[in-house]
Every structure is written in C-alpha cells, then in structure tokens.
Amino acid sequence: MRQMRFDVITLFPELFGPHLSQGVTRRAFESGQVDVRLWQLRDFADDNYRRVDDRPFGGGPGMVMLAEPLERTLACIKAERVTSQADQDKPAIIHFSPTGRPIDQAMVQQLAQGQGGVLLCGRYEGIDQRFLDRHVTLELSLGDFVLSGGELPALALLDAVARLQDGVLHDAQSHQQDSFSEGLLDCPHYSRPEQLTGLPEQAADLPVPAVLMSGHHGRIARWRRDRSLEITAQRRPDLIDAARQAGRLTATDEQFLAGLKA
Numbered sequence: 491m492r493q494m495r496f497d498v499i500t501l502f503p504e505l506f507g508p509h510l511s512q513g514v515t516r517r518a519f520e521s522g523q524v525d526v527r528l529w530q531l532r533d534f535a536d537d538n539y540r541r542v543d544d545r546p547f548g549g550g551p552g553m554v555m556l557a558e559p560l561e562r563t564l565a566c567i568k569a570e571r572v573t574s575q576a577d578q579d580k581p582a583i584i585h586f587s588p589t590g591r592p593i594d595q596a597m598v599q600q601l602a603q604g605q606g607g608v609l610l611c612g613r614y615e616g617i618d619q620r621f622l623d624r625h626v627t628l629e630l631s632l633g634d635f636v637l638s639g640g641e642l643p644a645l646a647l648l649d650a651v652a653r654l655q656d657g658v659l660h661d662a663q664s665h666q667q668d669s670f671s672e673g674l675l676d677c678p679h680y681s682r683p684e685q686l687t688g689l690p691e692q693a694a695d696l697p698v699p700a701v702l703m704s705g706h707h708g709r710i711a712r713w714r715r716d717r718s719l720e721i722t723a724q725r726r727p728d729l730i731d732a733a734r735q736a737g738r739l740t741a742t743d744e745q746f747l748a749g750l751k752a
Contacts (some may be wrong), residue, residue: 558617
C-alpha cells in the first residue's frame with residue numbers, strides 16, 4: 491500500500507485531532523495511507539516564554555512569526571523524514587497564504603499521487619519572509635479572503651487528498667463524479683422516498699426526475715451530463731470556456747449549451 495506523509499507546523503495542533511478521527515476520510519489516516527504528524531512550533535522556541543513571534547521591522551500592526559523557531563522545526567522534520575522514508579526526496583514545503591495559488595481539484599489530484607509534504611500554518615500578520623524565501627516551494631489559498639491562520643486550509647487540503655486514496659470512499663467511482671473532476675460542476679442528486687411526506691404542500695411540486703427511475707443508463711448519463719453543463723453555465727461560465735478550450739465538450743454538449751442560450 492502506497493503511503494504519503496504530511497508534517498504540519500502549527501501553533502494549534504489540537505485543531506487537527508477531531509477532524510482526522512471523524513468521517514469517511516479517517517480511514518486514510520487510521521490506515522496510515524496518509525500519515526499526518528503534528529509539530530507544535532512553540533516546542534522549538536529558545537526562551538522561557540516559548541516566543542515564536544515579534545514586532546515587524548518598519549512598524550505596523552500585528553506580529554510576525556520568527557524565522558529561527560521555524561528553521562529548527564523544519565530541520566527536525568527533514569531529519570526524521572530522511573530516516574523514515576525509503577526515498578529521500580526533498581519534501582514540498584506548502585505555505586497557506588491569501589497571496590497563494592487557489593487550491594483546485596486538479597492540484598489536489600496531483601498532490602494525492604505524491605509523497606506528501608510539509609504544511610506550514612502561519613498566524614498573525616505572517617511569517618518572516620526570509621524563511622519563506624529559503625524553503626517554501628508552493629503557496630496555496632482557499633480563496634480571495636483572509637483567515638486567522640493556515641490550519642483551516644491545511645485541514646481542507648488533507649481532507650481533499652485523503653478522500654482520493656484507494657479504498658477510502660465506499661464507491662471507488664465517487665470521486666470521479668465530483669465537481670471539477672471533469673472540469674465541470676456536479677449534477678443534482680436525489681434519494682428515497684420518491685415523494686416527500688410530512689412537508690408543506692409545495693414539496694409535492696418537487697418530484698424526483700422520472701429519467702432517474704427509468705433504468706435506462708444511457709438516458710440517465712445524458713441527463714446528468716446536461717444538468718452538469720446547465721449548472722456550470724449558470725454559476726461558473728469560466729469553467730465552460732476552459733472545458734471547451736481543453737476539448738472536453740462533445741458536439742452534443744455544445745448543442746445542449748446552445749439550447750440554453752436560445
């Protein structure tokens with residue numbers, strides 16, 4: 491079984507335990523397919539106060555995380571990874587920052603096939619740039635907004651990577667039908683019962699689409715594809731353009747999209 495390892499540098503390791511032990515993705519962590527090791531940055535401070543931050547040069551609000559405790563933490567991580575991994579490649583050092591590249595499914599799929607890396611969870615106003623310049627190989631962001639730290643993006647990345655590991659999901663095809671896996675948003679999904687009961691009368695106007703109960707696999711596949719195209723065109727037209735440029739749209743897809751505009 492292929493294994494990958496993530497070392498997480500954080501001031502709040504207690505945030506990770508509950509997430510790693512819950513839900514379907516826990517299988518990846520409990521089995522060791524995705525080995526997550528948490529490193530409390532304060533353990534590598536060199537004073538009695540366990541200080542890991544200080545005021546920024548040039549003034550300004552907030553505090554900056556110090557380079558030296560981070561250097562010591564990373565050196566310890568690298569030394570341990572060399573002794574515990576058969577391959578001794580340098581691990582990717584991933585920093586979570588609003589200035590980073592947005593995380594997308596294509597990137598998650600690429601990372602899910604790799605050996606893991608070091609996840610750097612910043613806090614305060616940021617991290618001493620000298621450390622970032624020396625070590626960081628990839629900066630990632632959840633989007634165009636600011637969080638209090640890198641722990642939530644790190645958890646999101648771990649979850650996204652873990653669910654792509656073999657045997658983690660009940661159905662191996664589940665992640666293949668996810669939004670973005672083929673460059674489009676996912677279609678709607680329905681389950682039992684066919685008619686909702688105990689709800690206001692308006693619920694009767696929301697039946698399960700008949701095609702999904704037809705047993706005709708070809709028609710069902712076409713319906714799902716059309717709904718995916720429709721939702722993507724309405725909410726993320728940029729993804730339609732990207733799919734078209736990548737040659738992922740068929741003539742039937744284009745005909746359906748043209749009908750939406752008519």
